[in-house]
Amino acid sequence: MPLPSSQSGRRLFLQRLAATAAGAVLAPTLLQACKGSGNGSGSGELVISTFPLYIDPDAPGAPGSVSRFRRDTGIQLRYLEDLNDTRQFFARIRPQLAAGRPLVQDLMVLPSWMAQRLIGLGWLEPLPLAQVPNIRNLVPYLANPPWDPQQRYSLPWQSGIAGIAYNIKATGRELARIDDLFDPALRGRVSALLEMRDTMGLLMLADGQDISQPTWAAAQPSFARLEQARKDGQIRRFTGNDYQNDLLAGNLAACIGWSGDVAQLVLEQPDLRFVVPESGGVLWSDVMLMPKGAQHRREAAAWMNWVYEPVEAARIAAAVQYISPVVGVRQQLAKDPATAALAANELMFPDAAMQQRLHSFGPLSESEEARWEERFASITEG
Structure with a gap:
């Protein structure tokens, strides 16, 4: 579910976008794609599962994307912010998919490593990308990641950065290194993520x-x-998206977190x-x-x-405030005084120097994945 404690600030921010939202005109190609997108019965409901804080909410004078989509297309949409941790969600959906029974969800937003696993298990439908002309804006x-080389099963939602989140008043100083999370002065006020690839x-x-080619031996230290x-009690707990609540409540001084959330x-x-x-x-x-x-391919x-x-x-x-997969977003943000500063945000649009500091976790074989997960779980659940 959404995090109520953070919504007021988001709404205040989005009020500044009201004029833009109210004055936008849909492009002809978008209108064409939306017309007749139902499943024929007129009673279909598109259901999406995703993480919290991953879309613009409704705000006074500025309806959010879910409301605008319903208005512009006439499609019923149930947008579920019901993912906290990827493995927990996988444990929920696995029995049904393994038994060949469909889920209520028509779309799920999941990390690319889980996408690779689901493709390998044969539990995904090819996306109806022939009906998505705006894929040209990817x-x-x-495009065409190595685990989905023909772009059959996946389409990026957002990208982001795992790093250090902290409260400057609680830490009493700026943090710059992972070693800072292990400072005894912060004992019991630090958390790490249940996303093994981000924490490890x-x-x-x-x-x-080199995490682009991770090995078991290299990971042991x-x-x-x-x-x-x-x-030692240095780490208070391991979290999914719920670290956000602890940051806001003051339970954490610092943690491993995600750029857009913070x-x-x-x-x-x-x-x-x-x-x-x-x-x-x-x-x-x-x-x-x-x-x-x-069930609802055209709506999706x-x-x-x-x-x-x-x-x-x-x-x-x-x-x-994550990294958008869509060409032209930076130019759109730069046009409006309310969002122009975001167009220069290196966490949203990494420049060459920032790109050199960012690293993607490389692939693990099925057997390696099981071994890494077992070791990680022995720590996080211990």
Whole structure:
């Protein structure tokens, strides 16, 4: 579910976008794609599962994307912010997909590594991309990833950076290194993510390892360091998206977090900061996927086409402040005084220097994945 404590700040921010939202005109190609997008019965409901704080909400004078999509297309949409942790969500959907039963969801937004697993299991439908003309707006460097080389099963939603989030008043100083999270002065007020690749990726980078080609041997010092921090009480707990609540409540001084989340939470708590560690940050992508047996393919195509319109994608980007997969978003943000500063945000539009500091976690075989997950779980659940 959405995090109520952060919504007021987001709404205040989005009020500044009201004029833009009210005055936008849909492009002809978008209108054509939306017409007749129902399933024929007129009673279909598109259902999407995703993470919290991942879209622009309704605000006074500025309806959010879900409301605008319903208005512009006439399609019923149930937008579920019901993902906290990827593995927890996978455990929920696995029994049905393994039994060949369809889920209620027509689209799911999940990390690319989980997309690769679901493709391998044969639990996804090919996306109806022939009905998504705005796929031409996909930024080239995200097209045809190695785990989906023909772009059959996935379409990027947003990308982002795992790094250090902290409250400057609680820490009493700026943080810049992963080592700062292990400062005894912060004991019991630090958290790490349940996303193994983000937590382990940051620790391995700090240990001088190449995470683009992760090996079991190279990970052992980082596993040991994380385990000791948990035993010592340095790490308060391991979290999914719920670390946001702890940051706002003051339960955490610092944590491993995600760039866009902190950009939004700052609107509620201006003492929060996000930094890419000196040793580097972890770059990741979440993608839209269609589970096997999904019933509302045309509605799903209409949604994907709609959010890949640069004007709409820019509104989403202005709210979530992640890295948009859509060409033209930066130009749209730069046009409007309310969002022009975001066009220069290096966390949303990494320049060459920032790109050199960002690293993607490389692939693991099925057997390696199981071994890494078992070791990570022995720490996080211990």
